[in-house]
Amino acid sequence: xxxxxxxxxxxxxxxxxxxxxxxxxxxxxxxxxxxxxxxxxxxxxxxxxxxxxxxxxxxxxxxxxxxxxxxxxxxxxxxxxxxxxxxxxxxxxxxxxxxxxxxxxxxxxxxxxxxxxxxxxxxxxxxxxxxxxxxxxxxxxxxxxxxxxxxxxxxxxxxxxxxxxxxxxxxxxxxxxxxxxxxxxxxxxxxxxxxxxxxxxxxxxxxxxxxxxxxxxxxxxxxxxx
Amino acid sequence: xxxxxxxxxxxxxxxxxxxxxxxxxxxxxxxxxxxxxxxxxxxxxxxxxxxxxxxxxxxxxxxxxxxxxxxxxxxxxxxxxxxxxxxxxxxxxxxxxxxxxxxxxxxxxxxxxxxxxxxxxxxxxxxxxxxxxxxxxxxxxxxxxxxxxxxxxxxxxxxxxxxxxxxxxxxxxxxxxxxxxxxxxxxxxxxxxxxxxxxxxxxxxxxxxxxxxxxxxxxxxxxxxx
DNA sequence: CGGCCGCGTCACGCCTTCGTAACGGTTCTG
DNA sequence: CAGAACCGTTACGAAGGCGTGACGCGGCCG
Numbered sequence: 001x002x003x004x005x006x007x008x009x010x011x012x013x014x015x016x017x018x019x020x021x022x023x024x025x026x027x028x029x030x031x032x033x034x035x036x037x038x039x040x041x042x043x044x045x046x047x048x049x050x051x052x053x054x055x056x057x058x059x060x061x062x063x064x065x066x067x068x069x070x071x072x073x074x075x076x077x078x079x080x081x082x083x084x085x086x087x088x089x090x091x092x093x094x095x096x097x098x099x100x101x102x103x104x105x106x107x108x109x110x111x112x113x114x115x116x117x118x119x120x121x122x123x124x125x126x127x128x129x130x131x132x133x134x135x136x137x138x139x140x141x142x143x144x145x146x147x148x149x150x151x152x153x154x155x156x157x158x159x160x161x162x163x164x165x166x167x168x169x170x171x172x173x174x175x176x177x178x179x180x181x182x183x184x185x186x187x188x189x190x191x192x193x194x195x196x197x198x199x200x201x202x203x204x205x206x207x208x209x210x211x212x213x214x215x216x217x218x219x220x221x222x223x224x225x226x
Numbered sequence: 227x228x229x230x231x232x233x234x235x236x237x238x239x240x241x242x243x244x245x246x247x248x249x250x251x252x253x254x255x256x257x258x259x260x261x262x263x264x265x266x267x268x269x270x271x272x273x274x275x276x277x278x279x280x281x282x283x284x285x286x287x288x289x290x291x292x293x294x295x296x297x298x299x300x301x302x303x304x305x306x307x308x309x310x311x312x313x314x315x316x317x318x319x320x321x322x323x324x325x326x327x328x329x330x331x332x333x334x335x336x337x338x339x340x341x342x343x344x345x346x347x348x349x350x351x352x353x354x355x356x357x358x359x360x361x362x363x364x365x366x367x368x369x370x371x372x373x374x375x376x377x378x379x380x381x382x383x384x385x386x387x388x389x390x391x392x393x394x395x396x397x398x399x400x401x402x403x404x405x406x407x408x409x410x411x412x413x414x415x416x417x418x419x420x421x422x423x424x425x426x427x428x429x430x431x432x433x434x435x436x437x438x439x440x441x442x443x444x445x446x447x448x449x450x451x452x
Numbered sequence: 453c454g455g456c457c458g459c460g461t462c463a464c465g466c467c468t469t470c471g472t473a474a475c476g477g478t479t480c481t482g
Numbered sequence: 483c484a485g486a487a488c489c490g491t492t493a494c495g496a497a498g499g500c501g502t503g504a505c506g507c508g509g510c511c512g
Contacts, residue, residue, distance in 0.1 A: 098331045101239065114404075116331055140394040141442050153499060154444030191501065193459065198500090217458070217509080379488060417490065419470065424489090443469070443499075453512105460507080468499080473492105480487075 002182055003048035003117060007031040008038040008064065009079060010056050014102075018051070021106040027113070028182070035059025039067055045175070046072060046165070049117055051109075052096070053079040062090055069095040075116045079104070129164045131225045132212070134203065136164050143203070155180065156199045163213065163223040172220040196221055229274035229343060233257040234264040234290065235305060236282050240328075244277075247332035253339075261285025265293055272298060275343060277335075278322070279305040291322055301342045305330070324364075355390045357451045358438065360429065362390050369429070381406065382425045389439065389449040398446040422447055 005022060009015040010033040019031045030047070032038050035056040042050065050068060054061035065076055078099040097116045100109050128137040135144040141157055143150045152160065162179045163171060173192040177183040181191070200207045214224045231248060235241040236259040245257045256273070258264050261282040268276065276294060280287035291302055304325040323342045326335050355362040361370040367383055369376045378386065388405045389397060399418040403409040407417070426433045440450045 097333070099243070112331075137394075139392075139396065140448055141396045141445055142394075154442070155500070189501085190459085190461095190503080194461085194501080197460065215459070381489070415490090416470085416472095416492080420472085420490080423471070441470070455510105455512090457510085458508090461505085463504095464502090466499105466501085468497105470495105470497085472494090472496105475492085476490095478487105478489085481485085482483100 002026065002028060004028045005030070005113070006038060006042060006047040006050045008035065008051065008056065008061070009033060009053040011053075018106070018109065022051075022110065022113075025110045033057070035061065035064045038064055042068060042074075043071070045179075047074060049075045049077065049113060051077050051079065051113070055081070062094060065094045065096055077109075077113055077116055129161075131164050131167060131223065134212075136161060145203075150202055152199070152202060155195060156202065159195055159199055160203070160223075163221065167223045167225050170216045170220050170222040176220070192221075228252065228254060230254045230271075231256070231339070232264060232268055232273040232276045234261065234277065234282065234287070235259060235279040237279075244332070244335065248277075248336065248339075251332075251336045259283070261287065261290045264290055268294060268300075269297070273300060275301045275303065275339060277303050277305060277339070281307070303335075303339055303342055355387075357390050357393060357449065360438075362387060371429075376428055378425070378428060381421060382428065385421055385425055386429070386449075389447070393449045393451050396442050396446050396448040402446070418447075 005027045007015065007018060007022065007029055009018060009031070012033065015031050015033060019029050022029045030041060032041060033056075036059045038050075038052075038056075039059070052061050052065055056064070061078065065078070068074060068076060076096040078096045079102055080099060081102050098112050100112055128135055128139075130136070133145050137143070138161055141152075141154070143152055143157065143160065158180045159176065162176065171179075173189075174185050176192050177185060177189075180195075196213060197207075200210050200213055204210045204212055211226070212224060214222055216222055231253045233241065233244060233248065233255055235244065235257070238259065241257050241259060245255050248255045256267060258267060259282075262285045264276075264278075264282075265285070278287050278291055282290070287304065291304070294300060294302060302322040304322045305328055306325060307328050324338050326338055354364070359371050360376075363369070364387060367380075369378055369383070369386065384406045385402065388402065397405075399415075402418050403415075406421075422439060423433075426436050426439055430436045430438055437452065438450060440448050442448055
């Protein structure tokens with residue numbers, strides 16, 4: 001449901017087919033054929049999952065895998081030709097979550113991606129983020145303060161989650177619209193402001209003097225754990 | 227650690243990668259792709275656990291399961307394609323301890339194997355999940371509250387079981403359709419709602435004020451043990 | 453100092469989302 | 483073969499979320 005995928009595959013025709021198929025399956029896809037470019041994009045705005053070919057120009061897929069693992073928990077599904085099976089083992093050791101051998105059937109790729117996403121958003125491990133005295137649990141869609149659950153609506157929760165994924169970082173309204181609402185970009189709108197305000201009303205000690213969600217005038221918002 | 231696994235899977239590439247992954251997880255693995263061969267090997271030297279695909283040449287996985295159960299208490303984890311979900315039900319009735327649907331991710335398979343081993347070395351015959359005062363027994367397809375059995379239909383039970391496998395985790399309707407009904411995708415449908423409602427009617431103290439199966443508006447449902 | 457841009461805030465109303473009841477087809481069972 | 487159980491589907495109403503526009507305040511720059 002609307003997850004953001006980064007597809008890294010150097011063969012243009014495969015890349016195009018896969019992009020179309022994945023989009024039709026309901027994913028939002030960003031595609032690139034270059035390893036370094038993939039890393040740059042990933043650092044710019046993290047994805048829910050990375051589909052990674054092993055054979056790449058400029059920077060090997062295994063290197064990209066290692067680097068992504070060093071920086072993030074994002075799930076990784078590798079693509080490989082049968083001849084590269086040995087690399088698959090290396091990839092799994094490096095922290096990839098699954099692999100698909102080329103030539104692959106689109107339904108299989110989709111199924112595996114879904115399966116991996118299911119696990120990564122699931123209970124195993126720690127899907128919770130702690131910000132100050134807040135516990136944000138992505139799996140159960142709950143936020144607790146000192147064991148006490150704070151009821152949030154779906155939109156409020158997603159907003160908080162996106163902010164909490166990269167605390168201290170400033171999010172423009174445009175980016176938030178993309179991440180939380182899946183909007184492309186709608187001109188001037190108070191939508192984000194209102195959402196932030198409603199969220200503040202529930203999680204800030206004093207909503208009039210917000211300390212958690214800070215406004216960065218002329219830019220956007222950022223979550224500011226003390 | 228160092229348990230001996232018998233892996234029965236006819237697809238050579240899946241077999242190979244699973245073998246590598248399981249060995250890396252610290253198991254000693256014997257692999258075969260043939261049902262009769264599996265039985266022979268099992269009789270020759272018993273294993274701590276059997277990983278069993280359903281689709282097999284020469285002898286069906288369910289037959290192998292039944293035969294192993296007749297001869298031994300060795301735990302069994304079944305592998306099945308989604309299309310074979312009905313067989314999973316049969317398999318569990320035949321005495322399998324857990325199942326993993328293909329395509330699977332190695333970490334999940336490893337986790338389930340470990341979980342089953344943990345259970346089987348602990349209190350034998352304990353394939354039950356306890357949620358509050360509910361005992362959910364996947365083996366016998368029964369649910370009890372304080373020794374009293376609550377009669378559920380097959381669909382209701384599967385729904386409850388899936389929810390109970392990962393309590394507190396929110397399940398979208400789409401995911402539940404996949405897990406319980408084996409539907410690929412169905413647009414708007416009240417199917418899940420109705421099923422949840424019927425289940426609530428049987429297990430909630432007050433179905434009007436559900437406390438066990440919580441609705442997460444805009445997202446889905448989750449099982450919420452107190 | 454004055455105008456402007458950016459942001460907070462509020463209330464209103466649409467529209468999604470969920471619960472629920474009822475119906476009918478299919479399968480199971482005696 | 484008849485009745486029951488089960489399950490998928492549909493329709494409808496209620497509730498609540500959420501987007502929108504207006505307005506006012508305050509900071510910022512010329």
